[in-house]
Amino acid sequence: MSRRPSSKKPQYRSDGSFVSKSGSGGDVTGPGLWVTGVRGKERICVAETYEVLEALVEELYPGAQEEYRKMKDAWRTAQQQTEGGKEAEREAENDDDEEEDIEKQVAKELAGLATARKGRTKKLANLIVNHQTNIDCIMWFSLLPPIDPTAITLHLLNKIKSTGFSGLRYVQRLTPASYSCPATLEDIVTLVQTKLYPPVFNQGRAVRFKVLHHSVHNASLDRDVLIRTLATSVPQDQGHFVDLSDNAEVIISVRLLRNVASFSLLPGKEYVDLLKFNVPLLTAEVRVQNSNEKAEGEGGESSSRAGAAVSAKMEAKEAVVGM
Incomplete structure (x- = not known):
């Protein structure tokens, strides 16, 4: 029996980024960073990556974390005030009702304590958020604006190259992702032609490029078809051409995870000099x-x-x- 195609439309955020509903364990969409690490050491990888990225954010985007946290705190306060007003209205409507029995009062007090405890232990709002992938060795970090995933990755790797110190004992490779979309050819072509390609391929000069493909748990898109589609979606009237050698100026990085495709444009020379971000x-x-x-x-x-x-x-x- 053939499976009927899903009638659910892809969901998008206000900034146009795609929201995954694949049940992959977490939201692995939008701008972010793929991290591959040593099997069995994923928890340490996540902790180390958090520490390194937060230090880099303070260095490259000073004050951005604190500004974001203030904004989130203000939003939470407004939400609490709204909920408090609704609760007051409900209590006013029930003033003439009989008093709640003891069991209901106890349940209400316990619920209040649980809410207070949750508020005390809630993690500070962060521009860097790790989401579970439920796949060994593969981790995903969402990076919220103003963080540029490619810029922060290159900065980190160049620091490692100059100092020989990474602070990432169990991390194997870093792969930035600037955009994501549902893993269908139609959505991919729309994304690359409207968002990914224009800043590089619409500058009036020929660019040597190649496609770097990586896929995990995705059988819906054939590798060769996807690579050919990405190559032919590059503007054809400016002399751009494929260069499979290490002399490619731009690398189109595509990474598939289940039903999500993520993309970035990487500088070819730095990609080689930085040992493919290993x-x-x-x-x-x-x-x-x-x-x-x-x-x-x-x-x-x-x-x-x-x-x-x-x-x-x-x-x-x-x-x-x-x-």
């Missing part, structure tokens, strides 16, 4: 380079000291002969 490989390479430079420096100093000693001995010998 955190442990990048960290290891920097440390090896630093170790080699240190060894060369120490070797040079030893050679200089040995040369100075030889020169001193020759000068002393010449002085003795001349006496």
Whole structure:
């Protein structure tokens, strides 16, 4: 028996980003960051990624977190006042009714205590929110405006390249996502042509590009068909062409998870220089380079000291002969 197509329309936020209702364990849509990590260490990966990203947000977007929290607090206060007003109206209407029995009063008091406890333990509003994917090794972090997922990822990786320190012991790879949509060809073409491509491919010059594809738990879109669709959706009148080598200027990154497709445009040169955003490989390479430079420096100093000693001995010998 064939399955009837769903009649439910895709849901979108006010900013146009797609909201997943796939039952994947959490909302894995909108701007954000894919994080792959070591199996069995996902909880540590999430904690470390939170810590690193929050520090970067304070560095790149100072005051943005606090401003967002104030806005959310004001919204919650308004909601509570609205609910309080409705409760007062209900109580006024029931003034002439008989008093509630003891059991109802106790239940009401317990509900009030539970609400108060929930309010005390509620996590501070955050521009960075982790959502469960229910898939081993794969984590998703929603990044709310003004955070740019690609910019913050590049900043982090360049810091790792310069310092050799990541703070991410169990994270394997980072993949930013600027947009997302339902994983259908129609929705994908609409998204890339209206939002993803214009800032790069409508600048009046030819761009070398290639498509980077990754899919998890999605059997509805054929890989070759999707890659060909993304390539042919690039404007055809400006001389853009596919370059499968490491010389591609722009990488169209597409990642499928169940019924959600997420996209970003990555700078090709930095993608290669930063070892395809592989955190442990990048960290290891920097440390090896630093170790080699240190060894060369120490070797040079030893050679200089040995040369100075030889020169001193020759000068002393010449002085003795001349006496």
